Amino acid sequence: DIQMTQSPSSLSASIGDRVTITCRASPGISTYLNWYQQKPGKAPKLLIYSTFILQSGVPSRFSGSGSGTEFTLTINSLQPEDFATYYCQQSYTTPLTFGQGTRLEIK
């Protein structure tokens, strides 16, 4: 199975901050990497697919980059609704696998 490792596991930030979450894949997955946002009691929501393509309706303050084994999700100018848990997921091959999540909290 492809192992997905996110860092950090949790992160505290303030409104207006820029934050970056990292996801590492082993072995490499080209650009077959997706990001999801999950709020308590809700299903995950697709934010970004294929490393950098924003899902329809997702604000442009979200961006993704990377290839191979290292990927990043960046959120510019944090808004109150952005405080949630973020997951990466490789779409390179089955079994599909997820990172363990990064919890973004308000400082």
Next chain:
Amino acid sequence: QVQLQESGPGLMKPSGTLSLSCAVSGVSISSTHWWSWVRQTPGKGLEWIGEIYHSGSTNYNPSLQSRITISVDKSKNQFSLELNFVTPADTAVYYCARAVANTFHDWGQGTVVTVST
């Protein structure tokens, strides 16, 4: 607008068979998508269970393959999951999802399944 809605037993006893259904609306289950099951636990996080295409083709997670069956009912526009010989480790929130190119574009709200004596 695509909507998915899981239904299931809620509480189960160990060694039983878990049966979940996912009703799909807003799109035909015969469209060019894969229909997936994903579960979430506090300990293991998000775990992909498996998927089915409307033709009946399936892909399963090897870690669960010996215990699962995913099926599709085109007449009801729904698909289903059966998980045999459940244990407390199968306690989770179970989600159904619509997948395109191994990417989960739409999710159900999730259904909590607890396995306990």
